[in-house]
Amino acid sequence: MSTSPGNDLQPHPLHRAEGGPVPDHVRxxxxxxxxxxAARRRRTGKTETELGRKRRARKIDAVLGRTYPYAVAELDFGSPWELLVATVLSAQTTDVRVNATTPALFGxxxxxxSLAEAERPEVEEMVRPLGFYRSxxxxxQGLAQRVEDEFGGEVPSTLDDLVSLPGVGRKTAHVVLGNAFGRPGITVDTHFGRLARRFEWTTEEAPDKVERDVMELFEPGDWTDxxxxxxxxxxxxxxxRKPACGVCPVADLCPSYGQGPTEPHTAAKLMTYEFAAGREDLLQGYLGGKSRLELRASGHSLGL
Structure with a gap:
């Protein structure tokens, strides 16, 4: 089969339809x-031109876009306020736990x-499953009070206003801007930063510097996706700790190929969430256009 990062996708012995371990839509x-x-890029990476890096970065994003065509924010929300609170609560815990907690909280x-005026012990008990429940x-509650006092109870829709809120940094602000308001932003969490460095889009560790370097490689309209x-x-x-390099759809575009297992059957065992073996129905639900709420209502667990 062709392995160029184009739109073509042909059956492969490693695809599940052929008895292999890799989801059928994955390159x-x-x-x-x-x-x-990888060897070529390791040799030439230090002298890769800015144009070459930009082209490679955009090829990677194109392939990942076809691998995860259903990718959206994994925090459930019905309004900018709900997304803002959920994102703040997601620190040091999983989105799955947050999604299990917020329906009762917002209900x-x-x-x-109403949240600002609530009794603190009751709020603490509600968020206890998320860890660090007192803080x-x-x-x-401090966030709720500030939104009420300074913005009339409406979540602001600009970066400067959002980061002026207590406990809201650039990452949280970009999550809200991109997903609740449709305004382009790059969300640099631990996963984004790690992959940006593995792809050699940046050498920086600080999120704001990673954001700056990656922004230069893409059009603003592409940042949120x-x-x-x-x-x-x-x-x-x-x-x-152990990337599944052997089943990575951008393996030939990644200078870090080989940091994890490269044998496909071994690597396939490391795939998680809807890519894991035994979760084929969940993956087909995603690919079929079902929403996260619909999948959860059907009895699917969306976590690990």
């Missing part, structure tokens, strides 16, 4: 091609005013 890269590409306190209860693509890929295949 499969010949290991020899991936090794050659109990519908508005910033998180204090944080979201790019964030989703990298975060999804980081959670499902390009793991921190």
């Amino acid at each position: 499969i890269v010949d290991p020899a091609r991936a090794r050659a590409g 109990r306190w519908l508005t910033p005013r 998180k209860a204090k944080a979201i 790019l964030s989703h693509h990298l975060i999804y890929h980081g959670r499902r295949i390009c793991h921190a």
Whole structure:
């Protein structure tokens, strides 16, 4: 089959339809091609032109966009306020736990005013499953009070106003801007930063510097989807400790190929979320256009 990062996708012995371990819609890269590409980029990476890096970055994003066509924010929300609170609560815990907690939270306190006026112990008990419950209860009540006092109970829709709120940094602000207001932003979380460095889009560690470097490689209109693509890929295949290089759809575009297992059957065992073996129905639901809420209502667990 062709392994160019184009739109073509043909059956491969490693695809599940052929008895292999890899989801059928995922681009499969010949290991020899991936090794050659990684070796070539390791030799030339320091002298890769800015144009070359930009072209490679956009090819990577195009492939990841076809790998995760359903990628959206993995926090459930129905309004900018709900997304803002959910994002603040997601620190040091999983989106799955936040999604299990916020329906009761927002059902109990519908508005910033009602949350600000709630009894602290009751709020603490509500967010206890998320860890650091005392500090998180204090944080979201302080946030609610500020939104009520300074913005009339409406979440502001500019970066400067959002980062002026207590407990809201650039990452949280960009999550809200991109997903609740449709305003382009790059969300640099731990997954995004790790992948950006593995792809050699940046050498920086500080999120604001990673954001700056990556912004230069993409058009603003692509920033929000790019964030989703990298975060999804980081959670499902390009793991921190042991990336599943052998089933990575951008293996031949990645200078870091080989940091994890390159044998496809071994690597496939590392795929998580809807890519994991035994979760084929969940993956088909995503690819069929079902929403996260619909999938959860059907009994699917969307976490690991």
